[in-house]
Amino acid sequence: MKEHIEDRLNKLEGLNTIELIVKKLNVKKSTAIKKIHELKKMGYVETSGGGKQPRLYRVSITRMQKIGNPGLYDVINKNSPIKLVKPYEHRVIGKNISIEEAIVLAVKSENFRLILASLALFNKVKTWSKLYELAKKENVRRKTGALYELTREIMRARRMNDKTQKLLLNAKHEKKDIIAGMHSEDFKDIEKKWNVHIPFNYNDLRRYKE
Amino acid sequence: MINIEQQNELFKLIGEILKDKLECYVIGGSAMMYYGMKGNTKDIDLVFEHEKDREKIIQVLKNLGYNERGIKVVSIIYPKKKNTPILLERDDSRVDLFVNKIISTVLSNSMKNRINSIYEYGNFTIKVLAPEDLIITKCATERAGDRLDAVEIMKRAKIDWEVIIKESIFQAEVTPYLFPVFLFDFLYELKEDLKAEVPKKVLDEIRKISEDMLEKKLKGKKKIKTF
Incomplete structure (x- = not known):
């Protein structure tokens, strides 16, 4: 790594605004923008915000190769108002994770926050039969x-056709718990109908009402 | 030598051939390529949790024209070492396949939990070990190239030395080796000979742990295992 790049990375490591970059590098604003974009081109910077929100630059001295296509967490974060912190970088090579696949992977994960965030994706399902086959x-x-x-009860979601609903309902040989040991106090009617334990109460779904 | 594109192509092909999902961990130069720390590597190092998974990949690779390298070659590359991998090669491409142990290092649960990234190639999933764990696995090999790699990892990643210290203590508990002793030697050499940025505080702490462990071992009068 060139000396000046390494030096710049060490000074800027972490989250920055452009004003902070100006201060840390002791340069004028146009120069700061140029220098941060040089690092971004090399893969050391992730940006977020912009528009009404202040733009943030996350500088990392370790540069993970952005191979392939966005993984499960990126797909959910793009399509859900509930954002997830990625425990690791997940990339998929050779294909894109569809909305239907993301929902099924989230349900399979038995991860509370992942399933919660994935509920918003039901409004973006394109092919119900694909969702059924994956499930x-x-x-x-x-x-x-x-x-x-549950999603239909608390927010807008595209309407699933009757055939798919019936097929999902008639499935056999499945464990009851979506997340082991968790069941709902508020959605007992849905639990009874589908013979599963829903891990959420109204309070957990508050974020979708905001 | 293999670069990241060639590695991706091979993994993608394996993912297309495999009938069921299979995952493994990547270490060494292959992992460093994912971090952008290296442009190419002599061989692809993969670690499996189960022998049957390794067997499946061996079969896939053999069907792709890979041949097993002889025991003599293995002993040259990994001299006097137990838990040596199965080595396969085809033309310029070499693949080393381990199961749970990388020479004298165990693939621990904490290493598995620290993985930095997951790459899915169809049915073949690759999990990349954290930079700290790449250093741990490199300290056991006694190869000059691995020393240079370790220095490069330290330069290019923000190393959490506490993780390395704790992992070395754990490795000493689950293997017959006094891991912190060898880790100290390794890091001391890197600092002295290759000017690696190993904090003095860290070296002092590992030295203290090593001395305490050696003392206990000598009091117990058990034979001290070397790598």
Whole structure:
């Protein structure tokens, strides 16, 4: 690594605004913009915000190769108002994760926050039959159906056709718990209908009402 | 030598051939390429949790024209070492396949939890070990190239030395080796000979842990295992 790049990375490591960069590098604003964009081109910087929000620059001295396409966390963060902190970088090579696949992967994960954030994706499903096939492959049909019905109750979601709903409902040989040991106090009717334990109460879904 | 594009192509092909999902961990130069720390590597190092997974990949690679390298070659590359991998090669491409142990280092649960990134190539999923764990695995090999790699990792990543210290203590508990002793030697050499940026405080702490461990071992009068 060239000496001046390494030096710049060490000075800017972490989250920055452009004003902070001006201060840390002791340069004028136009120069700061140029220098941060040089680092961004090399893959050391991730940006967020912009528009009404202040733009933030996350500078990392370790540069993960952006191979392939966005993984599960990126797809959910792009499509859900509930944002997730990525425990690791997930990239998929050779294909893109569809909305339907992201929902099923989230249900399968048994991760509270991941499933919660994925509920918003039901409004973006393009092919219900694809969702069914994926849920069938991962043996989470009734769970997917129950979460869909829960989503319809608390926010806008595209309407699932009757055939897919029936197929999801009639699935057999599935565990009841979406997340082991967790069940709902507020959605017992959905739990009874789908014979699954929903891990959410109204309070957990508050973020979607805001 | 293999670059990141060639590595990706191979993994993608394996992912297309595999009938069921299979995952493994990548270490060494291959992992460093994912971090952008290296442009190419002599071989691809993969670690599997189960022997049957390694067997599946060996079969796939053999069907792609890879041949197993002889025991003599293995002993040259990994002299006097146990838990040596199965080495396969085809033309310029070499793949080393380990199961759970990388020479004298165990693939621990904490290493698995620290993974930095996951790359999915169809049915083949690659998990990349954290920079700290790449250093731990490199300290056991006694190869000059691995020393240079370790220095490069220290330059290009913000190393959490506490992680390395704790992991070395854990490795000493689960393997017959006094890991902190060898880690100290390794890091001391890197600092002295290759001017690596190893904080003095860290070296002092590892030295203290090593001395305490050696003392306990000598009191117990058990034979001290070397790598």
